[in-house]
Amino acid sequence: MxxxxxxxxxxxxxxxxxxxxxxxxxxxxxxxxxxxxxxxxxxxxxxxxxxxxxxxxxxxxxxxxxxxxxxxxxxxxxxxxxxxxxxxxxxxxxxxxxxxxxxxxxxxxxxxxxxxxxxxxxxxxxxxxxxxxxxxxxxxxxxxxxxxxxxxxxxxxxxxxxxxxxxxxxxxxxxxxxxxxxxxxxxxxxxxxxxxASDLPRDEGDVDHCGSCTACQDICPTAAFPAPYKLDARRCISYLTIENKGPIPREFRKAIGNRIYGCDDCLAVCPWNKFAQAGREAKLAARDELRAPALSDLARLDDTAFRALFAKSPVKRIGRDRFVRNVLIAIGNSDDASLAAEARRLLDDESPLVRGAAVWALSELIDRNELAALASRADDKDENVRQEWQVAGIV
Incomplete structure (x- = not known):
């Protein structure tokens, strides 16, 4: 956008x-x-x-x-x-x-x-x-x-x-x-x-065929639809992971799961998708490396590697720092303690957006004693990062 x-x-x-x-x-x-x-x-x-x-x-x-x-x-x-x-x-x-x-x-x-x-x-x-x-x-x-x-x-x-x-x-x-x-x-x-500027014959408009179905609203992880046909973008995972430039609001972090760029839930659950496969153009096909990328690999991306991986991709527009922020939220939701090493390394990242997300990821993956051992980093120069340490109970 x-x-x-x-x-x-x-x-x-x-x-x-x-x-x-x-x-x-x-x-x-x-x-x-x-x-x-x-x-x-x-x-x-x-x-x-x-x-x-x-x-x-x-x-x-x-x-x-x-x-x-x-x-x-x-x-x-x-x-x-x-x-x-x-x-x-x-x-x-x-x-x-x-x-x-x-x-x-x-x-x-x-x-x-x-x-x-x-x-x-x-x-x-x-x-x-x-x-x-x-x-x-x-x-x-x-x-x-x-x-x-x-x-x-x-x-x-x-x-x-x-x-x-x-x-x-x-x-x-x-x-x-x-x-x-x-x-x-x-x-x-x-x-x-x-x-x-040409006056061309008009086509007949389509009408609503949703009927009583509410599948798209029911599946939304963050309750972004206050009513049918109405979206509160501030709660939408696509907005939170793409348009939002700051930290992911804490109330939505668990709901984001492993969605690191956008969210397809409300689209994917639509019953009309059974007709959507025919005629797929090869030019719009997914790249293999973007179908199921490992969080451990994505967490290691510096700016150069990020730009190379997402060349010609819309993901490139949000920049490396916002993207790695999203990856760290997914790491925090992974239930995989082995990924804590990636979050621990990113506590020293140049970006405060990344450092703050790393604190949250670690707070979800390691016990309080292990987190307390990292308390020397809690006196961060960035206020948002300091707040992450405070919420984690270390400061």
Whole structure:
């Protein structure tokens, strides 16, 4: 996730010189669908720029309640996110596209293997921002050449309410976990958008098919859903392990388990996922080294090794210190005393974020006498680290 307009690509240009006949809107859309499918998009739909009026009101209520936590970029220029025409007055059609990233194994299975770290399925391969944006730009250039009309491309990083727009375009519906659910791909869709000045035929929006199911809410380890279709990001493990820049709040540490980057629980439990496996693109496949990495190996990463391991991965954006903080929380939850050696070594790490997490991990793995033997480090220069020692009962 990122804020601002970094995800906007402005594309305009002359139509192809060899194009002799201007296509009708219906023919242009049909050709657009074929081109999108050829580029690897699993689903495409077109909606009206005014389709998210109600969702825009809900979004402003979400911000007013503070549910976005420290994600200040969400609250920046909220009117742009709430109304696509504020973002770009020239938009006449919004084209929503999705790419299936359904994992080849159930992410919930890895949660029982406490000495490995679990990385959210979307982050086990190359950064989807880069993969999807390349496809979107290729499709957008094709559309400009065929229509002669201006377009703008967005993928996650700009002020676009992608999920409500995707529902309005017929790609699926926002489930009770607030993510998009597709009858064809379950909860596993990357989304991208092309805003076009062309007036294209609209698709019929999808409707809610969740029924009485509450599986996604019931499974959440930190009770991040105060009500159906509402998320308190401040309690969400994805927020806590990715967006949160400080220490993991103590009340959530045990619940995090071995989740070291994001959380797939609410997605993985969705009954619609039984349809999500077909059509998986090889480019979005997980890297073997990120499927089940050992916590002992991850705890030893310095900045150089971290950058090398997570080259082209979205994990790289949180930096080594935040990542190792997460690894130490998982080590503390591992019930494996042999991992205490890794946490003990990191008591001397340069990062106070890492040192503080190491104190907590040790307090969970070794007895009080062993921890007391390390009390010389309790007079840390960082206040948060000193507080960790105090809570551990050593100071």
């Amino acid at each position: 990122a804020g601002g307009g970094a995800g906007i690509a402005h594309l305009c240009g002359p139509r192809l010189l060899n194009q002799a006949v201007k296509l009708s809107p219906a023919d242009l859309k049909a050709a657009l669908v074929r081109e999108a499918q050829a580029l690897g998009f699993g689903v495409i739909g077109v909606t009206d720029p005014d389709a998210t009026t109600q969702a825009g009101r809900y979004f402003l209520e979400f911000l007013a309640g503070g549910g976005h936590g420290d994600m200040d970029w969400l609250a920046a220029n909220p009117e742009r996110r709430a109304d696509p025409r504020v973002l770009w007055p020239g938009v006449r059609s919004i084209i929503m596209l999705g790419v299936n990233y359904g994992p080849d194994a159930n992410p919930l299975d890895a949660l029982t293997r406490k000495t490995i770290g679990t990385i959210s399925a979307y982050a086990q391969g190359d950064d989807y921002h880069d993969v999807i944006k390349k496809r979107l730009k290729t499709l957008a250039r094709w559309l400009v050449a065929m229509s002669g009309d201006e377009v703008k491309v967005f993928v996650d990083t700009a002020a676009v309410m992608e999920k409500p727009l995707a529902q309005a375009a017929g790609l699926g519906w926002q489930g009770k976990h607030t993510n998009l659910v597709s009858r064809e791909f379950g909860s596993w869709l990357f989304l991208g958008a092309i805003f076009s």
